[in-house]
Amino acid sequence: MKINELKPGHETDRLVAEAVGIEHEVMGYDVVRYTDVGAALFQPSIDLNAAFVAAEQAGLFSPDGFGCELGQTIGDLWNLRNDCGAWILESDEDNPSMAICKAILKLKERNVRDGEKEEEIN
Numbered sequence: 001m002k003i004n005e006l007k008p009g010h011e012t013d014r015l016v017a018e019a020v021g022i023e024h025e026v027m028g029y030d031v032v033r034y035t036d037v038g039a040a041l042f043q044p045s046i047d048l049n050a051a052f053v054a055a056e057q058a059g060l061f062s063p064d065g066f067g068c069e070l071g072q073t074i075g076d077l078w079n080l081r082n083d084c085g086a087w088i089l090e091s092d093e094d095n096p097s098m099a100i101c102k103a104i105l106k107l108k109e110r111n112v113r114d115g116e117k118e119e120e121i122n
Helices: 010-020 048-058 096-113
Strands: 024-027 030-035 038-041 069-072 078-081
Touching (some): 010 048, 010 096, 048 096, 069 096
Antiparallel strands (some): 030 038
C-alpha cells in the first residue's frame, strides 16, 4: 500500500478503522462504526470529527502518546508534526482529515515495520 497515493474515500476509511482497532463493518462501499448508541458511517478521510476519533484511538495528539500537532505549511496545506517540530508526513494535504488519516497509517506502517505488535497502536 502506498499511503501517499491514498485519496479520501471508503478504502482509506476502512484502513484507518482497522489501523486503530475501531469496531466496524464494511457495507457495500460504506464503513459503519458501532458505538454504545448505535451504528453510524465512519468517514475519517472527509469528516474531521471522525478523523479526531481515530487520532485519539491512536494517541496521535496525546501528550502521553505522540504529542503531534495539526498545522498548516507554506501554501496552506495541512500536515502533522510531533512535539519536536519534525514533520511526520512526507506529503502535504489540502484536507486536514486526510492529513490525520495518513499520519495514522504511516504510524501503523512504521510500528509493523519495526516489529511491534499491531495492538500497540491502540
